[in-house]
Amino acid sequence: MQHRIIVVEIRPGFPAAEAHRHWRERHAAVYAPAPRLRGYVQNRPLEEEWPRLGARSICSETWFDDREAERESFTSPYYLDVVMPDEETFLERASAWAGRLVAGAPGPPGRARYRVLAFGTDSLPDVDADVLQVDRPTWVGGDAAVASLWLADRERALEIARSASVFAFAAEPAVVVAPPSA
Numbered sequence: 001m002q003h004r005i006i007v008v009e010i011r012p013g014f015p016a017a018e019a020h021r022h023w024r025e026r027h028a029a030v031y032a033p034a035p036r037l038r039g040y041v042q043n044r045p046l047e048e049e050w051p052r053l054g055a056r057s058i059c060s061e062t063w064f065d066d067r068e069a070e071r072e073s074f075t076s077p078y079y080l081d082v083v084m085p086d087e088e089t090f091l092e093r094a095s096a097w098a099g100r101l102v103a104g105a106p107g108p109p110g111r112a113r114y115r116v117l118a119f120g121t122d123s124l125p126d127v128d129a130d131v132l133q134v135d136r137p138t139w140v141g142g143d144a145a146v147a148s149l150w151l152a153d154r155e156r157a158l159e160i161a162r163s164a165s166v167f168a169f170a171a172e173p174a175v176v177v178a179p180p181s182a
Helices: 016-031 047-053 067-074 077-090 154-163
Strands: 002-010 037-045 058-064 091-103 114-119 130-134 145-151 168-177
Touching: 002 067, 016 037, 016 047, 016 058, 016 077, 016 168, 037 047, 047 154, 047 168, 058 067, 077 091, 114 154, 145 154, 154 168
Parallel strands: none
Antiparallel strands: 002 058, 002 091, 037 058, 037 168, 091 130, 114 145, 114 168, 130 145
16 A cells, blocks of 8 residues: 655645635545545644644645556546646645655544644654654654654644644544545
């Protein structure tokens, strides 16, 4: 399975609230029918996080059967003619960082609703986080890893994200296309 986590900036001058609304309402519907896409999750940073994150506040995960399926999807007429133009309306595509997961299985335990993601590290302060090993260092440097923690408590998720010494945020993930079971 080809599983990536992607972080990208909002296009300069595009208001954060408008970009996040477009991402949730328009882009989710545009990207979901992409050829060969097996899973798509938007890790939507909580609104309180937007000012702290600045432009880099769009984070998604994608699943494809394999690298060839991913390539076919990204070179398909649908992606080139429909998805890419939509991305260009609100994203700074050149800023995108994408890491392929090589180890780790992200998944919400129990009734967790919120997720903390911390990039370039394999840990979070005072909690036992899952480690997602990726195939390349993050744009912030550090380890080729993303610490992932699922929680039921919104305030606790915000507290943990804000205490991290790396780029981290609290999100409410939204499953747009249910990924295959690991």
